[in-house]
Structures are given as structure tokens and as C-alpha cells.
Amino acid sequence: MSKTGKAPTMKDVAREAGVALGTVSKVFNDIPVGESYRLKVEEAARRLGYRVNSYARGLRADKTYTVALILPSLDHPFFALLADHICVALNKHNYRMVLDITKSDPHAEMRCIRMIEQDKVDGVIGLTYAEDLQVDENLPYVSIDRFIGANIPCVSSDNFGGGRIAAERLTALGCRRPLFLRLGSDVPGETDKRGAGFVTYCQINGVDFGAQRFIDRHGVEPVYDFLEACYRDGKLDYDGIFCSTDLLACQVIRRLRQLGVRVPEDVQVIGFDGLRRPDTGEYYCSTIVQPIQQVAETAVYILLNSASDQFPGFMSLPVTYAPGGTTRE
Amino acid sequence: MSKTGKAPTMKDVAREAGVALGTVSKVFNDIPVGESYRLKVEEAARRLGYRVNSYARGLRADKTYTVALILPSLDHPFFALLADHICVALNKHNYRMVLDITKSDPHAEMRCIRMIEQDKVDGVIGLTYAEDLQVDENLPYVSIDRFIGANIPCVSSDNFGGGRIAAERLTALGCRRPLFLRLGSDVPGETDKRGAGFVTYCQINGVDFGAQRFIDRHGVEPVYDFLEACYRDGKLDYDGIFCSTDLLACQVIRRLRQLGVRVPEDVQVIGFDGLRRPDTGEYYCSTIVQPIQQVAETAVYILLNSASDQFPGFMSLPVTYAPGGTTRE
């Protein structure tokens, strides 16, 4: 009914209710108004199926209640979970989330930022790799897992602490010669600290250790080659491995078992992320669990309050260790 | 530089370039304009860092280049992958995607739709469960995996065909008494046809079969109970199982192995979805693979062209079978 194809406006509601335009506006902005008027307006609005036009409102108020999330992809449980929690957290604050996927391409990341500037969102949460990400000073921005600049807040898990815990667990569980293995992007990020934490613990405590870093662009083969090179006389040179991600840990474990190395009997392995199998909910391996939901909620909180308060430029959230069958607990 | 805190407008650009406001507008809308003017405008815009205000444009043009995606969650690889592909497909068409997560709550689904109507998006893609989803006639809507109404396009995989293929494969691989197991929502959806396809094939070909359906709200325990009830004298009553999802297949396989039933030696199992392990990229089990990317791209295509053309109310996309180690290939 009513003129289909054209949404009713405040003017229509005003006419229908027999009140002035401004009165209708006030009703929809919770500004006090005579009770009889309020009722007339609400009734008329319901009859007409009126909804506030958020574009007109956004134009006027220069506020859109929209936040953009920039992510490499959703094709990885960590990113997917992060997006899920960020979306829910934003909705809880009555914000909506627009998602931009970059496939880790720095060029795409820049394009996203440009698009977003034009799309007039209220803020951006980004997990990016571009070395020189230029983001408008006036656009609230929170970075995840990557420190971009002194005036841009960054939220991440306590990667350093996680590395330390991993080293500590491995040695506590009897490892005499643990190894750190890393497969990741070649652009520096917070996650690099996982190795730093591990190395630092070992050095402080006089633990003999190894550490190898590989670039994911080259694939996982170099890691396998390295493992084979460490495999002599029927045993590995190391009795414990801390992998920079659960995925890498899975791949390493797989390869070790192919080589005839038993996990966790001969070599204990700890990953990082705390991902769970979709079917059983179990961890893929013993792991340092990231507080994904907290990271999400913290990022949202900081973003939404970036105007009012001043936050530390960097927030690192506590991780926990969880046994997952690849250590001798 | 420039008056920070206030984005430059077309008026500013016009003044800076020494041309009329309308001319600036034309330049940014690719409407022919004198070459010298175009250059002056572009130069001025660059100097000022001008960007078109999409809210003002949206208000005027009643077009927002925004599409909403309604999904139960991202905490399942199928949904995450779907969202990923839909987002990429939309961006390719210069649309942006706002994501709404409902946690499968019909009430939340309705709230989403209401929000979206107010947010003036150009269209909606939804994977929902609400029984009586009321969606505005004027708002282009494409449903995924659920037929909502005659005038609402629905895109899904060929669930019926997938069920048929599963039955066919199992029998071709030597099963004499296959079983269909389903664990899912109690609201009817396209995915129910997986069982229908399986049953139909068996009946037509005179295959002795079983079929049991369970509601996911009750958890997976009832399925386990059923399996145990089927387990007598050291063997299962069935020699093949088609599960309605890969997840269920994994759980069933796990339980069977606990009972001492060997997979695929004693019982062959086929799942549905075509999910892959994040570490190795392998299928979790032998499975009917959904063409997720095609579903995504088709939904986007139909949505963006829903105004111009008339599409069939229902599109089902071809699935394929992939061995995954739980069948005797």
C-alpha cells in the first residue's frame, strides 16, 4: 500500500501525524516532546512504515556508525574468528562493519584505505602488511598485530610472552635443546616477537637452542629441507620445537612423523594461535592460545573511544598455554 | 596542512580551480567537460586531497553501492569461505559489503533486516533460518541455501544431486546397506535435499538403506547413541554412511573408530561440503564438494542484476565428488 517504490520521509510522517517536521525529528532522536505528539508521530510512522534514512543523517551529522575492517582474508580460522568477534563487538555498540579483504596484497591494502576515506566510515581496524601504509590523520585507526606508527594504536596478543612461555614449557617438560621455527611474512610485525621471547628465555636461562626463520612466500618446503638436514643417525638434533603458528606446527609434526620421529615421545612440539579443530573442538597441537575475542573487543573499544581518551599506543593481551597432545604432559 | 578536521568539498575544489561547482561534479561523474577545465579540477582536487562524499552522493542518488551479507557466524569454515568469496565478488563490482552476524538466532535475523532497511543498502544476501523472514519487497534480496518465497531468488549447491552422487558412489564402492545421517537445524532448508537425493537413488535402484535425522540443537550425542545401537556382534548394521556435513562425518568416523569399527575397511563414509584441513589442504574425508566460490559469485551476480533481468527463482549449482581417504577408492 502507499506509494510503493518510494520510502516515506519525515515530511510524510509529519503530514500524516499532523505535526511539524521538527517534531518528528525530535521523536526519532529521543529529544523530549509532548507525550500526545510523540504518540501521534509514532503511530503515523508505524502506519507508513517509516525508517530514518541513515544516509541523510550521516550527511548531516558527519557520523556514520560504520567501521571498516581490513583483513588479508577469511580463509584462515584466525582471521575468520577475529572478524566474527569484531563484528559482534561492533554491533553491540550499534555500529556496523564493512569488510575489506586484501589477500595480503599491499597494493590492495592501499586501495582499501583510499576507498574507506571516501566512504566516510567512523573508523578503521586493520590487519595489514603494507610497509608504508598512509592513513589519514583524521581517520581513527587501530592496527592489529602490527605497529604502524607512534600515534596509531596497535592491539595484539602478548607475542613475546607467548614465546617465553613456550620455551619455559618445553624446558620444564624435559627438552634440553629446543628449536624455534618460524614461517611468515617478510614484513616485520608484532608476531616476530614470538621468536624473540623464545630466544630471550633460552639465553637468560642458559638453554642451548636453535632458531630458524622462513618466508611464507617461498612455501613450506624450505622448512622440510631444514628438518631433514637436522635429522641424522635416526634422530633429530632437537628434542623440542616451538613453531610460530599452529599451522606450521601441524605441518612440522606431519613431516617429523614421516621421517619416523615420534611426537611427543622423541620431540615435543608447541604451536601458537590456539586454533581448534572444527569437528571436535580440540586443539590441533599443544599451543599458546591467543585471546582472539579480547583482541577483537579491545580493538573495538579503543577505536570507539579514540576521540575521548588517550590510549597507550600499544596494547598486548595475555596469552595462555594449552596442552594439545604434542607435548608430554 | 589545509584546515584539518574538515574534509574539502566540491565547493572548495571549485573555488581552488576557479570553476563552477557543477563543473567539478561533472568531472567526478565522467560527464564530458572541456579538457582544460577537467585538468584544472583534477589538479585542484589533488592539491586539496578531495574525495567525493559517498553519503551525500548516496542521499542524492538513492544508491549506496553497499550490500549487506547476513550470516549465522564466521566460526565455521563454510560460512567464512562464503563470506570471503562474496566480499571479493562484490568488490570486483565496486560494491562494498557490510557483514551482519546472527548466531543463527531468528530474532537477531529479523533485527538485521530491520537495521538494513534503515541503512539503505542496495541489496541483501542472506543465509538465514527464521521461519517467517519478512523482507521488504523493494529491497533486492538473494537467499542462500534456503527457499524463502517465490519472488525471492535462492542460490544453493545441488544438494539433491549431491545426495544422489553419494549414494551412487557408496554402492559403486561395494556398499550393500548404506545409511544416511543428518544433523542439522529443525527449520527446513535446501540442505534437506541431501537426504532426499540419497534416499531417492537407493529406492530407484533397489538398494537397502537406512536414514536418520537429528536436530543439532540436541547436540551430537543422539547420533552416537544411534551408532551404538546399530553396533551389534562386533559390526555395524551398515557398511557405508553418507553424512549431511563433513563435520558430522568427522565426528561419526571418530566414534566408529572408538567402537573398533575400521574406516574405510569396514564402513565407508562420505561427507558433504568439501572442507579442507587448514594445514595440509586435504579433505577431512571423502566428500561432496560444494562450489562455494560459484555460489558466492552467482548470488552476487543475481543480486546486482535483479533489477534488469528476471532470474529463475531458484539456482542450484553442480557439486562434485572427491575421495578423501574414508572410502575404498
Next chain:
DNA sequence: TTGTAAGCGTTATCAC
């Protein structure tokens, strides 16, 4: 308290 009117930044319609 209620009504009026002036924009917010853009696009589209016309005279020039």
C-alpha cells in the same frame, strides 16, 4: 514545548 528555516555535499535541470 513546538514550528520554521538554514544548511550538510552532491547531482540534475536549465538557461546562458
Next chain:
DNA sequence: GTGATAACGCTTACAA
């Protein structure tokens, strides 16, 4: 081709 001017739907002083 160019350049005033009137909408688009809403908010907010300000006047009544």
C-alpha cells in the same frame, strides 16, 4: 560546454 539553483532527507538553532 558552463554555471546558477533546486532538490535529496535529516538535524538543529532559533524564533514563536
